[in-house]
Amino acid sequence: MQVTWFPVFLFPCFLMSVVSIQSVNKTFGKQGAQQTIALQDIELQIEQGEFVSLIGPSGCGKSTLLRIIGDLIAPTNGTVLVNGKPAPQARVNREYGIVFQAPVLFDWRSVEKNVQLPLEIMGKSPSERAARANEMLELVELNGFQKHYPYQLSGGMQQRVSIARALSFHPQLLLMDEPFGALDEITRERLNAELLDIWSRTHTTIVFVTHSIPEAVFLSTRVVVMSARPGRITQIIPIDLPQPRNFDTRESARYYELITQVREGLREG
Amino acid sequence: MAESTLPSALLKNADNEVIETIGADVGVPAPSRSRSLFTMLLRFALVFVVACLVWEGLKFIGGNPWRFSTVEGAWFNLLWFPPLELKFANDLNMPHLWDIFGALIQPAQRNGPPLVNVLAQAAVVTMQAALVGFLIGTLLGLVLGTIFAHSNLLERALSPYVVASQTIPILAIAPMVVVWLNAGWWSVAFLAAYLCFFPVTINTLRGLRSPDPRAVELMKSYAASRWTTLWKVRFPSALPYIFTALKIAATTSIVGAIIGELPSGLADGLGRVILNFNSEYAIRPPKLWATILFVALVGILFFITVTLVERVLTRNMRKLEG
Numbered sequence: 001m002q003v004t005w006f007p008v009f010l011f012p013c014f015l016m017s018v019v020s021i022q023s024v025n026k027t028f029g030k031q032g033a034q035q036t037i038a039l040q041d042i043e044l045q046i047e048q049g050e051f052v053s054l055i056g057p058s059g060c061g062k063s064t065l066l067r068i069i070g071d072l073i074a075p076t077n078g079t080v081l082v083n084g085k086p087a088p089q090a091r092v093n094r095e096y097g098i099v100f101q102a103p104v105l106f107d108w109r110s111v112e113k114n115v116q117l118p119l120e121i122m123g124k125s126p127s128e129r130a131a132r133a134n135e136m137l138e139l140v141e142l143n144g145f146q147k148h149y150p151y152q153l154s155g156g157m158q159q160r161v162s163i164a165r166a167l168s169f170h171p172q173l174l175l176m177d178e179p180f181g182a183l184d185e186i187t188r189e190r191l192n193a194e195l196l197d198i199w200s201r202t203h204t205t206i207v208f209v210t211h212s213i214p215e216a217v218f219l220s221t222r223v224v225v226m227s228a229r230p231g232r233i234t235q236i237i238p239i240d241l242p243q244p245r246n247f248d249t250r251e252s253a254r255y256y257e258l259i260t261q262v263r264e265g266l267r268e269g
Numbered sequence: 270m271a272e273s274t275l276p277s278a279l280l281k282n283a284d285n286e287v288i289e290t291i292g293a294d295v296g297v298p299a300p301s302r303s304r305s306l307f308t309m310l311l312r313f314a315l316v317f318v319v320a321c322l323v324w325e326g327l328k329f330i331g332g333n334p335w336r337f338s339t340v341e342g343a344w345f346n347l348l349w350f351p352p353l354e355l356k357f358a359n360d361l362n363m364p365h366l367w368d369i370f371g372a373l374i375q376p377a378q379r380n381g382p383p384l385v386n387v388l389a390q391a392a393v394v395t396m397q398a399a400l401v402g403f404l405i406g407t408l409l410g411l412v413l414g415t416i417f418a419h420s421n422l423l424e425r426a427l428s429p430y431v432v433a434s435q436t437i438p439i440l441a442i443a444p445m446v447v448v449w450l451n452a453g454w455w456s457v458a459f460l461a462a463y464l465c466f467f468p469v470t471i472n473t474l475r476g477l478r479s480p481d482p483r484a485v486e487l488m489k490s491y492a493a494s495r496w497t498t499l500w501k502v503r504f505p506s507a508l509p510y511i512f513t514a515l516k517i518a519a520t521t522s523i524v525g526a527i528i529g530e531l532p533s534g535l536a537d538g539l540g541r542v543i544l545n546f547n548s549e550y551a552i553r554p555p556k557l558w559a560t561i562l563f564v565a566l567v568g569i570l571f572f573i574t575v576t577l578v579e580r581v582l583t584r585n586m587r588k589l590e591g
Contacts, residue, residue: 104487
């Protein structure tokens with residue numbers, strides 16, 4: 001990145017990536033034959049406002065990488081900085097929200113109480129919690145479902161509640177681990193569009209793990225292609241599709257070109 | 270009953286994407302609780318009536334001769350000689366139901382209060398000890414389960430002793446307990462607690478470890494403390510498991526208290542009454558049967574109480590109820 005020294009000196013935050021991963025390795029198991037190298041020499045910078053997808057065959061360590069960014073597991077070596085701070089510090093500062101493939105809602109809590117959970121843990125007042133929960137449910141188009149319980153919602157709605165919960169405390173970074181992987185194609189496309197809308201409105205940086213090539217291309221500003229055994233980054237493909245993306249995007253020639261490019265990247269890896 | 274709940278069960282499990290896309294409200298009405306309680310009672314009554322008919326039916330075909338004339342105040346005189354001779358159906362092994370229920374209202378001793386009064390007084394004593402034992406046992410089980418769930422080391426170190434404690438017959442430890450706590454009420458409660466805490470411990474442990482690992486990861490991502498995670502995620506997830514244990518413990522506490530009364534020398538509980546009627550069984554079987562019915566009722570009362578508390582606490586956890 002070409003930046004003159006002057007703004008760097010005054011505003012170091014301009015240079016600071018939201019996520020900065022430097023020579024990260026992750027091995028599972030003890031030294032020896034049973035040891036598996038999950039991630040090898042990972043280098044990745046993610047800037048403010050980006051939408052980065054991690055794509056690759058199963059076992060390429062894309063979920064592991066996401067977990068390392070979120071400090072849910074520690075890398076074997078290398079450094080991970082989130083907003084310039086080590087990942088464990090960023091986690092304690094609650095700088096990211098996380099969404100898994102399953103909604104992981106708490107059955108005994110109503111929709112609004114589920115969304116309020118992180119705020120409750122942070123010790124926010126009940127009125128502020130309610131206001132934020134309403135704001136977030138509005139964002140994911142679930143207004144009016146505050147008092148419902150998770151079992152009363154469809155899978156797609158549950159996942160939207162899960163997204164609302166992850167965003168409830170306005171984290172700068174949203175980590176998503178195959179969030180729409182368990183949903184049918186129709187719901188998935190709808191939620192893709194909704195997610196882009198949320199992304200543009202909240203200016204949240206998103207790291208998105210997926211195994212769907214069209215999904216990665218449609219959503220992302222950059223697609224990180226990974227390969228397995230050992231898990232490593234083989235290619236980073238910038239997605240130059242115009243914003244905002246909509247139904248027409250999926251019909252454009254460039255969209256198909258990029259899909260082909262990602263597919264070839266995956267094959268080469 | 271089965272037919273009427275089927276559609277709502279299907280609705281509940283169906284992933285209603287269609288409803289979602291048309292934007293309708295998908296609130297599934299909760300099945301009526303009062304109705305299910307009513308049907309539960311109805312079914313219980315039905316089974317009870319059938320059991321009574323089978324009981325008397327067996328006596329009708331294979332018991333001792335029926336002599337209604339011997340029943341005091343009978344307005345008709347009837348004799349019936351059953352065609353078969355079934356030993357288990359004679360009046361000693363299976364007294365007539367009216368004799369059993371009759372024994373409840375007749376004096377337990379000459380010129381004494383009716384048996385039902387004696388039993389009620391004894392039951393109150395036993396229930397108090399059982400309840401205190403149940404509460405102590407539950408508390409101990411919850412604490413042990415929670416400690417084990419958080420420390421593999423302590424679990425491995427202590428669980429053999431917890432298991433060993435359950436293989437020792439209560440009668441073997443009773444003398445020690447009586448020496449420690451003196452004969453009487455507290456040693457009965459202790460023995461009841463001793464029998465109760467085990468199921469609560471293992472189910473609490475299992476329950477606290479039952480949440481989805483991702484739920485725990487979520488809490489980690491919110492930088493929640495261990496206590497917060499325990500209180501907001503692990504404990505609510507464990508409730509169905511804990512209540513299963515509490516139902517076992519509720520009935521066990523009664524048995525524990527009754528058995529515990531014997532070595533503890535508590536003279537006014539159900540244990541002593543049972544012991545007395547045991548020795549009288551050859552002459553007056555209905556008395557012991559009446560006592561058995563009464564003890565069963567006390568057990569059911571405990572069980573129902575736990576079930577009601579469970580219903581209140583887990584009313585929104587329909588998913589976990591299966």
